[in-house]
Amino acid sequence: MIRLERVSKRYSNGREALTNVSFFVDRGELLFITGRSGAGKSTLLKVIALLERPTRGTVSINGRNTGALGARHIPAFRRQLGMVFQDHKLLADRPVFDNVALPLVVAGTPFKDIDKRVRAALDQVGLLGKERMLPMELSVGEQQRVGIARAVVGKPPLIVADEPTGNLDPDLALEVMRLFRRFSEVGVTVLVATHDVHIVREFGSRELILTSGEVTGGSADPLPSLVASR
Amino acid sequence: MQALLGALGRLARAPLATMLTLLVIGLALALPAALGLLVRNAESATGGFGRAVDMTVYLKNGVTLSRAQQLATVARSRPGVASVTVISAAEGLRQFRKYSGFGAALAALKSNPLPNVLRVVPRPRASGPLALEALRRKFAAWPEVDMVQLDTQWVMRFNAIIAVVRRLVLLAAALLGVGVLAVVGNTIRLEILNRSDEIEVTKLVGGSNSFVRRPFVYTGALYGLGGAVLAWVILEGAVLALSGPAARLAELYGSGFVLRGLGGRELALLFGGGMALGWLGAWISAFRHLRSIEPRA
Ligand SMILES: Nc1ncnc2c1ncn2[C@@H]1O[C@H](COP(=O)(O)OP(=O)(O)OP(=O)(O)O)[C@@H](O)[C@H]1O
Numbered sequence: 380m381i382r383l384e385r386v387s388k389r390y391s392n393g394r395e396a397l398t399n400v401s402f403f404v405d406r407g408e409l410l411f412i413t414g415r416s417g418a419g420k421s422t423l424l425k426v427i428a429l430l431e432r433p434t435r436g437t438v439s440i441n442g443r444n445t446g447a448l449g450a451r452h453i454p455a456f457r458r459q460l461g462m463v464f465q466d467h468k469l470l471a472d473r474p475v476f477d478n479v480a481l482p483l484v485v486a487g488t489p490f491k492d493i494d495k496r497v498r499a500a501l502d503q504v505g506l507l508g509k510e511r512m513l514p515m516e517l518s519v520g521e522q523q524r525v526g527i528a529r530a531v532v533g534k535p536p537l538i539v540a541d542e543p544t545g546n547l548d549p550d551l552a553l554e555v556m557r558l559f560r561r562f563s564e565v566g567v568t569v570l571v572a573t574h575d576v577h578i579v580r581e582f583g584s585r586e587l588i589l590t591s592g593e594v595t596g597g598s599a600d601p602l603p604s605l606v607a608s609r
Numbered sequence: 610m611q612a613l614l615g616a617l618g619r620l621a622r623a624p625l626a627t628m629l630t631l632l633v634i635g636l637a638l639a640l641p642a643a644l645g646l647l648v649r650n651a652e653s654a655t656g657g658f659g660r661a662v663d664m665t666v667y668l669k670n671g672v673t674l675s676r677a678q679q680l681a682t683v684a685r686s687r688p689g690v691a692s693v694t695v696i697s698a699a700e701g702l703r704q705f706r707k708y709s710g711f712g713a714a715l716a717a718l719k720s721n722p723l724p725n726v727l728r729v730v731p732r733p734r735a736s737g738p739l740a741l742e743a744l745r746r747k748f749a750a751w752p753e754v755d756m757v758q759l760d761t762q763w764v765m766r767f768n769a770i771i772a773v774v775r776r777l778v779l780l781a782a783a784l785l786g787v788g789v790l791a792v793v794g795n796t797i798r799l800e801i802l803n804r805s806d807e808i809e810v811t812k813l814v815g816g817s818n819s820f821v822r823r824p825f826v827y828t829g830a831l832y833g834l835g836g837a838v839l840a841w842v843i844l845e846g847a848v849l850a851l852s853g854p855a856a857r858l859a860e861l862y863g864s865g866f867v868l869r870g871l872g873g874r875e876l877a878l879l880f881g882g883g884m885a886l887g888w889l890g891a892w893i894s895a896f897r898h899l900r901s902i903e904p905r906a
């Protein structure tokens with residue numbers, strides 16, 4: 380499903396956030412990306428979601444090299460991907476319902492389906508009944524869950540979540556991670572960047588540890604060919 | 610549809626700014642339309658080109674009235690001729706007495722010195738200088754004809770003036786059209802900047818450039834249409850204000866001229882043109898400025 384080969388990312392200020400990152404994720408897998416603050420977790424997810432282009436190396440998703448995708452094809456690519464952002468990226472002047480509905484509206488989903496699916500997504504994150512509230516009127520944890528509902532509402536085959544449980548209490552965090560695991564069980568590939576080592580341990584899912592932009596451990600398989608060439 | 614409603618809603622939420630923009634667009638559209646209206650009314654006041662170029666065919670003195678009537682029938686059958694009236698020598702004398710002020714002196718004449726006359730009105734299509742000259746020569750060649758009088762000079766002057774004003778209308782329309790493009794474009798640019806967060810998030814969840822552009826383009830079209838409606842109101846107001854004095858003027862000249870406002874086709878042109886300009890201005894602006902807003906999550 381996702382394959383990174385020797386991916387490096389150097390920001391325009393000269394800061395190298397990723398160095399020679401290679402790994403492979405299967406369809407329906409749940410992969411945790413851990414590491415200290417500034418290790419490059421967000422950068423890695425952005426490179427996969429085409430919010431940043433890698434400086435070197437290739438990223439392929441479903442066997443397609445995303446580096447070859449022109450600007451014209453990026454919107455369609457993003458509709459196949461649910462993304463949870465570290466800073467939520469919600470529309471402050473729109474109610475919860477509109478925020479969650481946005482990916483469906485963008486994809487041209489009929490209105491009666493939108494209503495049903497938005498409610499289902501809000502139900503999954505425990506926010507049913509708050510459709511008409513503005514993000515500002517919600518707690519930070521609730522805002523985070525609105526962001527999660529928006530990422531899953533379009534039933535994308537790939538979900539990329541950056542610190543989705545950063546502001547949730549342990550019970551809620553566990554709840555949200557279980558939601559992600561349920562998605563992976565029905566074939567959705569899920570990548571989660573997190574600080575929460577307890578959850579990672581408890582879930583026993585695969586883990587990729589980043590240190591200063593390099594893969595330094597974890598249970599994610601390096602690519603066999605790369606192992607051989609090292 | 611949703612984008613259109615959204616665009617309407619946003620315009621209604623900032624009524625003052627919207628009204629100001631509409632006013633500028635309305636004035637920019639009203640000016641060329643007013644000039645166009647001026648040309649049209651000037652043409653109708655002078656009876657159009659066709660009526661302005663009557664030709665007077667003076668027959669020789671010995672030609673009888675019945676022969677004149679025969680000649681009129683022949684003249685009517687010529688292509689390019691709209692109508693022919695026979696003015697008999699007697700009728701001519703009566704008119705001359707009435708309008709010239711020589712009534713008493715003429716009464717002293719024993720015989721009528723005036724010839725029979727044909728008044729020929731060419732068809733509008735045959736009113737160009739060349740066609741008129743050809744027609745004049747045809748009539749002048751008849752043996753019964755003494756001379757053909759045609760006041761081409763003033764017709765050509767009038768034509769020239771109208772042509773200049775017409776050109777002026779086009780020029781004004783082009784310049785002010787560019788002005789409308791710029792006004793709408795700038796308004797849309799500001800709105801894009803205002804809503805850059807929303808645009809960024811929409812792009813993040815997969816909104817294409819054309820999807821993001823749509824509400825702005827609709828907003829531009831609404832501005833254009835609203836400005837055109839405003840221009841129409843301005844013009845109707847001007848026509849209403851001028852129609853009283855114009856009617857008095859027409860009365861003094863004994864003419865049945867009525868100052869007219871925009872007709873159906875002109876109205877459609879104004880509304881369609883306004884909307885198209887707004888659409889285009891917004892499209893260009895959105896195309897240029899939306900590209901620069903790329904999500905940097
Ligand atoms: N847009 C940017 N321009 C320049 N440097 C950047 C940019 N974004 C991130 N960096 C740098 O890249 C490095 C990795 O940043 P990144 O956001 O990927 O870390 P992270 O692992 O997500 O950290 P956190 O856990 O705090 O979210 C940091 O040193 C950061 O300063």
Ligand SMILES: [Mg+2]
Pocket residue numbers: 420421422465541
């Ligand atoms: Mg981060």
